Amino acid sequence: MDTIIQIKDASVNYQSDDQIVRGVSAINLDIHRGEFVAILGRNGSGKSTLAKLLNASLVPDTGEVIVDGMLTSNEDHSFNIRSKVGLVFQNPDNQMVATIIEDDLAFGPENLGIERDEIRKRVDWVLSVVGMTEHRLRTTQKLSGGQKQRVAIAAVLAMSPEVLILDEATAMLDPRGRAEVMDTARKLNKEKKMTVILITHYMDETVDVDRIVVLNNGSIVANDTPLNVFKETAIIKSAGLEFPHATEVALKLNEAGLNVPIVLTDIELAEAVCQL
Ligand SMILES: Nc1ncnc2c1ncn2[C@@H]1O[C@H](COP(=O)(O)OP(=O)(O)OP(=O)(O)O)[C@@H](O)[C@H]1O
């Protein structure tokens, strides 16, 4: 498979007051081109540290990270790597630079030195991708949380990244806003073959991803398909995670003595129950 990002034995420690705090430890992970990968783990397990390693916002203390052949520790590559790997954080307010939406979206490409015509095309395209075309002349402050987050995603997309990382980008949104962002991410992955890395606390958002990586205390404790990962109930529990809704019900039915296979979605659950 075609690897776009490779993490080799990477560790990050933070210095906090007098203490050394583990960010991530001895991480080995390959991300393949076009993949949709979810990263899960409880608060403080190292997810954001890992996300920052992937786009050279952070360089590992030991080990290395290679993005499309470029070592992230080589500062000559930082700019290229950051335009290749776009990172959207939890709080959209910290990510806006201009007052008017379309100016905000043009800012990144302008910094990349892209021509005006191309910028205009990109701004039109990203506005339509996130469903915000009619709002292009509005000010960013007056938007709802979901709209702001979609503008933040659009701003990253305007840089034309090959990899999109959403670091709990849906955490502050209502269910509808979350669904909008997830639909956008799925569409980019399917239609544009964009590599997507989704960091989330919502297990139900991960049931149809290609691969789930679970972090616990800075280490990878699972790295497999959603079904294989959620079947490892002991690992999921010790990592402080929950199960997707349908999986939780299937597990409870098993505990109650019913022989139901482990499933991920409500439809699969309904089918399994019908066959009892
Ligand atoms: N700048 C920093 N200075 C000191 N410690 C840090 C810093 N950033 C992260 N840490 C610590 O490193 C560990 C991993 O943090 P990280 O933010 O990567 O976790 P996370 O999985 O993203 O957590 P959350 O779910 O809360 O976003 C935590 O113990 C955290 O307190």
Ligand SMILES: [Mg+2]
């Ligand atoms: Mg985080």
